[in-house]
Amino acid sequence: MALADISPFHTRAQTLPSNLASKFANPLHAYKNCRCSVLPPPRRPLGILCSVAPNQVQAPVVPAAPAGAENKRECFGVFCTTYDLKKDEKTKSWKSLINIAVSGAAGMISNHLLFKLASGEVFGPDQPITLKLLGSERSFQALEGVAMELEDSLYPLLREVSIGIDPYKVFQDAEWALLIGAKPRGPGMERAGLLDINGQIFAEQGKALNAVASRNVKVMVVGNPCNTNALICLKNAPNIPAKNFHALTRLDENRAKCQLALKAGVFYDQVSNMTIWGNHSTTQVPDFLNAKINGIPVKEVITDTKWLQEEFTERVQKRGGVLIQKWGRSSAASTAVSIVDAMRSLITPTPPGDWFSSGVYTNGNPYGIVEDIVFSMPCRSEGNGDYELVKEVNFDDYLWKRIKKTEAELLAEKRCVAHLTGEGNAFCDLPEDTMLPGEQ
Amino acid sequence: MALADISPFHTRAQTLPSNLASKFANPLHAYKNCRCSVLPPPRRPLGILCSVAPNQVQAPVVPAAPAGAENKRECFGVFCTTYDLKKDEKTKSWKSLINIAVSGAAGMISNHLLFKLASGEVFGPDQPITLKLLGSERSFQALEGVAMELEDSLYPLLREVSIGIDPYKVFQDAEWALLIGAKPRGPGMERAGLLDINGQIFAEQGKALNAVASRNVKVMVVGNPCNTNALICLKNAPNIPAKNFHALTRLDENRAKCQLALKAGVFYDQVSNMTIWGNHSTTQVPDFLNAKINGIPVKEVITDTKWLQEEFTERVQKRGGVLIQKWGRSSAASTAVSIVDAMRSLITPTPPGDWFSSGVYTNGNPYGIVEDIVFSMPCRSEGNGDYELVKEVNFDDYLWKRIKKTEAELLAEKRCVAHLTGEGNAFCDLPEDTMLPGEQ
Structure with a gap:
């Protein structure tokens, strides 16, 4: 979700079934028969890659762990x-x-x-x-x-x-x-x-x-x-x-809370019920319809609708880019803080009436968001490591339209990686670059 | 004590009495009449600097705060x-x-x-x-x-x-x-x-x-x-x-505990009573005479005297350099941890029988270390922000000889900065470069 360290994919022949291992041994091999569909780019040429030819797409394979791995601990x-x-x-x-x-x-x-x-x-x-x-x-x-x-x-x-x-x-x-x-x-x-x-x-x-x-x-x-x-x-x-x-969207949530607090002139601990909907990208939806300040709906506290609709989301999303400009490095410290927050939200009971955002699997969601994707939604936890989706949320046309846009993007991303999820041909039609500023 | 950020000296005329302000306004000015004594270097040429001519040396001056400073908070x-x-x-x-x-x-x-x-x-x-x-x-x-x-x-x-x-x-x-x-x-x-x-x-x-x-x-x-x-x-x-x-010597203490634990094959929480004596430099003395492992004197647990005398201190001191080699950056994280440790040691009661090291003012010390320098010594605190020096420590010839060496270095450093402490002429005869590896 932010600038992260390289941890390359290590193709280890012994961990893959032999029929796949030979195909993966040379990653360039996979491009040879690539027949991924590519739509004409609406804005700029897309650098579409496809690493597995359709006839290589398979259901997920569970390779056996290398012999003895379960006993070997590489202590330091x-x-x-x-x-x-x-x-x-x-x-x-x-x-x-x-x-x-x-x-x-x-x-x-x-x-x-x-x-x-x-x-x-x-x-x-x-x-x-x-x-x-x-x-x-x-x-x-x-x-x-x-x-x-x-x-x-x-x-x-x-x-x-x-x-x-x-x-x-x-x-x-x-x-x-x-x-x-x-x-x-x-x-x-x-x-x-x-x-x-x-x-x-x-x-x-x-x-x-x-x-x-x-x-x-x-x-x-x-x-x-x-x-x-x-x-x-x-x-x-x-x-x-x-x-x-x-999928971590907690830094976005934290930044959204901070921006609402700044606009309302209150300390950030007064902002609650902040949802980030959808993708961790520029299509994400920081939800000011359901968020509260001092327990009162944000829209009753911040009556500047133009700011809420046109500036708020941009401020949340541009934060990482501004930070890089100011500080010369990506926001590693606050990203780490948000990971801590996300973990603690799962192992401590959520305060009554509040919730937190996390990108989670959509199957069974009560909102009508399409199933089988990972979508950031409002969650509550009893502190046992698990969570439930919050039912008491409001939607209006403005919010729903934006949710559909980020949903569409995630469906497009899903089509791009079908070869990696065992769901057939990869087909990549991402219309624009939606990486968040300051992230790579 | 480790690679630190630049926070240059800002000569602000309005914060200095006018007689000093004019002299400090151009920092180069001070070199003109420099008469600091410089001894011939025993090993290599020294880049001795001296920024205040002897006749400018004065007792510490307490400039008045700029008008209104006490009320102005530059909040963010x-x-x-x-x-x-x-x-x-x-x-x-x-x-x-x-x-x-x-x-x-x-x-x-x-x-x-x-x-x-x-x-x-x-x-x-x-x-x-x-x-x-x-x-x-x-x-x-x-x-x-x-x-x-x-x-x-x-x-x-x-x-x-x-x-x-x-x-x-x-x-x-x-x-x-x-x-x-x-x-x-x-x-x-x-x-x-x-x-x-x-x-x-x-x-x-x-x-x-x-x-x-x-x-x-x-x-x-x-x-x-x-x-x-x-x-x-x-x-x-x-x-x-x-x-x-x-003066922070806690990272040295922490590293010393870790090295003793490694050598003894115990977890580091079993090492106690670890003193760093003296300067945060290569003359520092990690004290294995008084330190304990599982409550037993280190020398009874680690009987390899050669290792204690010849390798232990070097391992502690080279740690920063090895880290830079491995990780490409200085040890910012563990330095920050040691600052936290040092602060907590002052605001929480020291566990019974144990102590911690800190570089503190030597006046009134019970060891016979020369007064009027800052020397790392064993301290105990009741958790009120204050500390007392520990009396129950042992010395032998080997330990005392090394303490005298680091004391001599601190006295030499003190002579080097006499113009900054209001104590007369700066006189710089530091014989060698004793910066710790990996620090700047």
Whole structure:
């Protein structure tokens, strides 16, 4: 969802069935017989890529984990020492250890997030954790550096750290998978190209989660384009509930709350019920119809309808771009904060009457949004890791029209990656570049 | 103490008495009559600088704050909105707001630290805070970017954020001053040159603290060379207790604990009573005579005396350099963690029998270390922001000899900056470059 570290797709022949392995061994091979449909671009030429010919499209495959992977833990440094965690659980009233896997672990977002996880900011002061860091061959040394800094931080709750480049090892028994790593957009690359390249990473990581992660793993997809990456991931992990996959739209929600607070001249803790609908892209819909300020509908507090309709959404979306201009770097710190917020929203009960936004699977949604996509919607949680969609929301024509537009975009993105979700021919007709400013 | 952001010394004529202002207006002027003594370098040529001629050396001057500065708060964005904090204090049982000033606020260490402060990681979930960010003219836009990310993070405890480049405004009423900003070493610059350039920054900041900060402000100096910068700072703030000034050696302590844990094959939470003695430089002394593992003296657990004497200290000191090699960036995250640790050690009672290290003023120390320098020593706190030096420590010839060496270095650094502490002629005879690897 923001500039993320590179965590390339590692095609490992031994993890793929032999009939696929030979085809994937040379990624260029796949282009040869490409028959993906491409519509004429309405505005500018599209750099459409297609990596699998239609006759290669298959239902998701669950490769077996490499032999012995389930036993091999690639522990790091001081985290390889033994310790009596059972004693700590008893004397300090600690909970049982939980496993958290993080991809793109050598990147800047992770550099903020990992220390927040280790400090207890997410899971609390009585929850010891394991961090399982996934990087790439290129970033492996940086990954060691990150692990060394975690060592030097002496966090008592951080009991194990392992690093690796094989998702089939790193995701072993993961109860949370924070998928931050994604390839950044290269020069001239369109969203369609990014969808294909990163889609392959998330297809592979979905397969790996399906093969080795906890059967109830919660998956938070941050790498862009995060909604469709989450869809690809869940489609490749049929043995994990689709409801467990999230695409991060929490930074958008946080930014929207801040902009409403600024306009209304109130502190941001007075803004509630903020929904981001749809895609994490410029078609996203920050919902000012249902949001409240001091418990009162926003439209009754901010009567400047022109601002709400024409400026508000733009301010939310341009925030990342302005930040890069000001600070020279992408918003890694506030992105990490929003990941923490998103996780805490699932493990603590939602305050009465309020909700939070998350990009989740649409099947069974009460709003009439098309099924089988990942769409940001208002959620509530009892704090057990699960959530329910909020029923008490209002729609008007203005809101619904915008929701249909972002829905249409997600359907188009879905058609672009059909070869990665096992649903036939990829067919890419994305009309425009809808990447958020300041993101790659 | 680690790579820090640039926060240049701003000579503001209006903040200095007129007789000094004219002399400082052109910094080059000061070199003209320089008569600082320079000893022949024993190893390599020293780039000795001296910015004030002996006849200009004066006792610390306390300039008056600019008119109206005490009332002007340069609030940022949503933090300019009014809010009913008294109500929050009542309904949420919050403590009264405290003011925290941070210099070098646009740098990487601060980029980790500010979010930790705002999250409640340091002062707890019932302590609302104000962040007052000091940057430079050059970094002002970046400072705005940092403030925007803090806005977007919606931390409920973060009630006010202000940004500025004038320490006389930013330090107003500060109860904590975290002095992270320092000029990095330029190419070919020796420690002596760095001492002079950064010494001027810390002299100015000491004067500003003296003029406008809380009378009991706690000052944590991180910018290098941090011990002597802290000494300069406290000498220029005669109305603030010298005991309130700290030079950060906590990252060294943390790294030392981790290395002992690694060698002993235990988890790092088993290592206690770790003292860093002396200077934050390569003469520092990580004390393995008094440290304990599982409550047992280290030397009884790690019987490899050769490793303790020859490898241990080197491992601690080289850590920063190895990290830069691996990760390509300096250890901003773990430095920020160690600042949090250092602050928490002052506001929470030290566990019975244990202690922590901090670079503090030596007057009245029970060890026989020379007075009137800032020296890292073992401290205990009752959690009230204050500390006492630990009396129950052992010395042997080996430890004492090394303590005397780091003491001699600090005395030499002190002579180098005599013009900044109001103690006569600067006289610089630093024999070698003792910057820690990976720091600037």
